[in-house]
Amino acid sequence: MWPEPTTLTGPHASLVPLSQDHATDLSEASDDGNLQALWYTMVPRPEDIVANIDARNATLGMTPFAVLDPTGKAVGMTTFMNADQTNRRVEIGSTWYRKSVQRGPLNTQCKLLMLAHAFETLDCIAVEFRTHFMNHKSRAAIERLGAKFDGVLRNHMIMANGTLRDTAVYSICQHEWPAVRANLTHKLTS
Secondary structure, X not given: OOOXXXXXXXXXXXXXXXXXXXXXXXXXXXXXXXXXXXXXXXXXXXXXXXXXXXXXXXXXXXXXXXXXXXXXXXXXXXXXXXXXOOOOEEEEEEEEEOHHHOOOHHHHHHHHHHHHHHHHHOOOOEEEEEEEOOXXXXXXXXXXXXXXXXXXXXXXXXOOOOOXXXXXXXXXXXXXXXXXXXXXXXXXXX
16 A cells, blocks of 8 residues: 555644544534535535545545544544555545634645655655635635646536536645745744
8 A cells, every 4th residue: 555554743733544433523523514515525424424434445545544633633534545656646635624623724734744745755756636626715725735736627527416527636746845845834833
C-alpha cells in the first residue's frame, strides 16, 4: 500500500488512520450542519458512516484519515487517493469537516500536514485536488492553499441525485511546494 497509513500531528489538528473507533464522532460530525444534504458534495449520512469507513479502507489507492481536533475528537475525514507510486502523484480528497470547525485553522493544518508528507516523505512530484465545479467554497479553499487550476473534467461523474458532475482539477507541483509551505505556515502563525 502506498502511501502507508501513518499519523500526522500538528497543533490545530491530527490525522490518524481511519477506523471504526471514529464512527460515533463522525456520525455526529456529519449531522453538524446537515452536510450530506449539500447536493454537490459526497458527505456520508450519519447512518452510512460505518459503511463509508469500511469502503474507504477497502479501496485500493486510498489511504484514509480521521481528522481529530486538538481534544482528540474526530471532526471529519480526508484521504490520500488515486495514489500513483510509479509517477509519484497523489490526490488529497474526499475531505469533509463538521460545520462547527470549518473556516478555522483546522483545514489549513490538515493540508500542511498532508502536503508536507506527500512532498517531503513520499517525494511526490505533484499533489492533486478535485471538487465539484459548483462547490465554490471548496474551490476557494483549494485556491487559498496555493494550488493552481488545471481545468475541468466535464461530465466526469454521476452524482447520487442523478446530476452530472463537472470536476474542477487543481494541483501543486513539487517546485511550488516551498512557497506553498511558507504561505500555509504563515497562515497558521499569524
